[in-house]
Amino acid sequence: MSPAHDERDRIRAAMDRIFKGTPQHSNGALTIVALAQEAGVPRNALTQRHLDLKNDFYAEVKTRGQIPDSEVRLRKQIVKLKELRQEDAKELSQLRTDVEHLVRAVNQLTSENRQLRNALAQPDPRVRALPTQPHPSRTP
Incomplete structure (x- = not known):
């Protein structure tokens, strides 16, 4: 499946909306997932086809001092x-x-x-073993 002819333009427009704080199709998070959602493109469009745009996005985030x-x-x-x-x-x-x-x-x-x-083992032990009592439940 080939990318849409306007894919790069949509990604750039989505970047602008996110950085302006006016996202329309995503939560506006500073992530590639949100950027792809905002642009209406699959995430791999940014991670495989348009690495330069992904890098530009993160560079801009870093320039603005914002943390993704x-x-x-x-x-x-x-x-x-x-x-x-x-x-x-x-x-x-x-x-x-x-x-x-x-x-x-x-x-x-x-x-x-x-x-x-x-x-107990001594011939005249001071300790004596007590006789055992049958258990009440065991009496015949």
Whole structure:
């Protein structure tokens, strides 16, 4: 499918409308997607056939000191991801502390259990095993 004969003119007109803040067919975002929508051309017209117009568009955005909407979205996403990383780091630190405490508790209980088993194994143990009670639901 060949491009329309007025495709370049439509793209330039769309660029003018977007930069003037008067888009008619798009949201006016400073993106190639919005420019293609505003010009009524497929996006690949800008990414494959008219690279010079795409580059001109981004150069003008940069000249005006404006940040493309895609970059604004990405910057917001970066901030959010950094916040999530901080939260994850705090949680990981807390989990590491919890593991240390649990390891100490297991070691202490293992030591106490060993001492009680040794005391029970002595000829006259100070610790006596209590008789087990049958479970109420298991009585015949």
